[in-house]
Amino acid sequence: MIDVQRLRVLRTVAEHGSFNRAAAALHLTPSAVSQHVAALERSLGAQVVARSTRGVTLTPAGVIMVGAAESVAAELVHAKQQVDQLGSGRSQITIATFTSGGRLLLPDALARLAAVHPGTLVHVREAEPEDSLPLVRQGAVDVAIAYHFDGPLPGRLGPSTGLAWTTLMEDPLHVVLPDTHRLAGRTSLDIAELAAEPWVLGCLKTEAYLRRHAESAGFDPEVRSTTTDYFFARSLVAAGVGISLIPSIALTPRIAGVRTIPIAPPAPTRHIGVATILRRRHPQVMTLVAALQDQSPTLDYAARR
Incomplete structure (x- = not known):
């Protein structure tokens, strides 16, 4: 034993x-x-x-x-939750999500969850993938809306880990320029064309991604400003501080004074999906995942510039 x-x-x-x-x-x-x-x-x-x-x-x-230890810990957490639900008489679901994904995908999905499973207690916590995926494995959350770039997810998946990954949508990154910029009239841009530009970035992961693509294009980007908020980054672009690289789902609401231009293929892209425990897809989780899949838009955000 x-x-x-x-x-x-x-x-x-x-x-x-x-x-x-x-x-x-x-x-x-x-x-x-x-x-x-x-x-x-x-x-x-x-x-x-x-x-x-x-x-x-x-x-x-x-x-x-x-992997077995994580599974055991998750099962114990789940068992405690079930015992708590016996006392309250209400089911519950806990969701972890990164900010822009939750803002776009969660509202309609939660509305469907409430319609199908009325009375379900919903808990939402903000977390980046490197934090949210371990939370799913540990049983601390039931669902994690997460993303990865062209490389692998920041965590193990598959039967040996107990984690399942359901793809939701592709989220290409776009260049955001002041609308007075010399390149603002273009319909697409190559990263190499932006070698001389100062940059404003909305998260550290985007900076790492930009530097990797810039290195392939033969230049070292000048990063003048970094933020943890894409809306703030676009506001700085509108103020003329620099240009930015922004995921599609973070291009709303609109900001006056900027233009959004797609990057020429192969465009840098975030891959958004949802992680769950393989063997614990209770009805609330299944309903939420299905709703998230239905709410995953394939939109041309560049048309909104």
């Missing part, structure tokens, strides 16, 4: 990368953490961590057991 506490300790070691930091997080001694891991290894007959002077890393067996 595998001890749940030992799984919890292994999961914390994996999260922190060392016995000492895991011990501090668990309020245990490093020796106690080491003993828990050693006992787990004895019960499995396999090594779960590789120890070195730089810390610890998971072995293939350790990766499997951390």
